[in-house]
Amino acid sequence: MRDSVLAALAAALLWTALSLLILPEERPAADRASVPAKREETEAEIPVRTEAVPTEEQDFDPAYSLAVLTPDGVQTMDLHSYLTGVLLAEMPVSFGEEALKAQAVACRTYTLERCRNSRHAEAAVCTDSHCCQAWTAPADATPDARKQAEAAVSATDGLVLLYQGALIDATFFSCSGGRTEDAAAVWGSDLPYLKAVASPGEDAERFSNELRVPLEDFRAVLETLDGEIRFSGDPGTWLESVQYTAGGGVASMRLCGRVFRGTVLRKAFSLRSTVFTLSLNREEAVFASRGNGHRVGMSQYGAAAMAQAGNDYETILKWYYRGVELSRADTLFAPS
Numbered sequence: 001m002r003d004s005v006l007a008a009l010a011a012a013l014l015w016t017a018l019s020l021l022i023l024p025e026e027r028p029a030a031d032r033a034s035v036p037a038k039r040e041e042t043e044a045e046i047p048v049r050t051e052a053v054p055t056e057e058q059d060f061d062p063a064y065s066l067a068v069l070t071p072d073g074v075q076t077m078d079l080h081s082y083l084t085g086v087l088l089a090e091m092p093v094s095f096g097e098e099a100l101k102a103q104a105v106a107c108r109t110y111t112l113e114r115c116r117n118s119r120h121a122e123a124a125v126c127t128d129s130h131c132c133q134a135w136t137a138p139a140d141a142t143p144d145a146r147k148q149a150e151a152a153v154s155a156t157d158g159l160v161l162l163y164q165g166a167l168i169d170a171t172f173f174s175c176s177g178g179r180t181e182d183a184a185a186v187w188g189s190d191l192p193y194l195k196a197v198a199s200p201g202e203d204a205e206r207f208s209n210e211l212r213v214p215l216e217d218f219r220a221v222l223e224t225l226d227g228e229i230r231f232s233g234d235p236g237t238w239l240e241s242v243q244y245t246a247g248g249g250v251a252s253m254r255l256c257g258r259v260f261r262g263t264v265l266r267k268a269f270s271l272r273s274t275v276f277t278l279s280l281n282r283e284e285a286v287f288a289s290r291g292n293g294h295r296v297g298m299s300q301y302g303a304a305a306m307a308q309a310g311n312d313y314e315t316i317l318k319w320y321y322r323g324v325e326l327s328r329a330d331t332l333f334a335p336s
């Protein structure tokens, strides 16, 4: 037992040392804490579309109910059941207990933020991963997976992430390819807790991908994006320069005198992430990409690697969301 504790400690120290070696400037910085949060609407009280408000005497999640838009219609469920279903859909239980707990806190934070700023008229959240968060009915999971997901939700009951007292936008994604991304680089607006950080130990090779596009198709897509573009000469000379983001993604590429944003190219060619290279020859355009997802916030494969190295969920969360605090959601409710 003692040996395993020492091994976990050594692994955690090694992970920390590795991170320091890679990017010493990415340690939590006190100066970032003084940057004001931009979202003034988060000053409002939380209970929107809730039918029950928990009191301090009871567990938070089972007493908080919300409307969820599922393929079968709107279902009202308690936060504990909802988050268990989200966890089962969003992260394999094999990622480890602390990664699951980190995911539970991120999803709870995201959910409560959505309860206040919903994209849906009839519900707080939907079960579409491209819009809100994926969700699977806990009853459809195996008993073992359900037990592990429920345990992670229960162990973090009511815990959320705050930045300067307000719920954060706790975005997460699959795999960064080595480094996460500034929110501003992807969505255009800066958030002080969503900054590019190293994400060592990810199983990044899993998402390495090569996409070959016939040259005529490549030209047609670029012409759709920019009607002013004119192609001439050897395709090998078309790519003139590349600008990179702080997170190592493509900020922009200059092709035949025209500039294309990395996020635009990612979407146009359905690339897995903005971490990609492009090479051109007379027959085809070849994209080689790493990572998977928008790369802003917590990397799920990175969280798994940190958990495996012996880090707890709070350490994982505070690594990917800089300058945040872990707090009980009860504190966000106005005293009755």
Ligand SMILES: [Zn+2]
Binding pocket: 119, 120, 125, 126, 127, 128, 131, 132, 133
């Ligand atoms: Zn939605």
